Amino acid sequence: MSVIVDILSWLAILSGSAFLIIGAWGTVKFPDFWSRLHAVSVTDSAGMLLLMLGMCLQAGFTLITVKLIIIAIFLFITGPTATHAVANAALVTGLRPKEGHGLVSELESPTVPSPTAPEVKS
């Protein structure tokens, strides 16, 4: 029984680590802010959950697993929320994706002109 649990936790931890590295590598390699949002959320969701699963299996039915589940639920809720907040702040202050002009409904002018965002091509 414990051998199976060990193998499962080993698999979960390995795949979680793989997703973490893939997400981090995507964060570096992707050309544009808007495509990096996807890469970051890969680590926030898949990598984190699999790693937490591996640790929960390793810890068995103890208080540690309860704490791990609490952390996993919290991260699962706040990860996408934070990513959405970043995307909203970027869009409103005028950061536009490189490709696909016209696809995004062009706001007439960014409501809050931001010194850090590139000037908006009218």
Added chain:
Amino acid sequence: MFAVAAIALFIGMVLVLFRLYAGPSLYDRVLAVNSFGTHTVLFIGVMGFLSGRPDFLDIALLYALINFVGTIAVLKFFRYRAIGDIPQIERDIS
């Protein structure tokens, strides 16, 4: 087994730090800081398991809470130009 996870997390942290340094726009950096925080939470958890001290998970939970609040605070400042008096800003925009 957890050593593999620790090494992977460390590599992930280094990559995200590079994005934090090179990120052209401000929001790349905010994204990188948020991702670095998540990596740190996982790293604390893994180190807790490695060193056989389960009470590290409380620190990891606290770090996750503070990381989220920090990210939202920075974004709120750059989105609304102020953290405090939002009603005054809303009147200007609408």
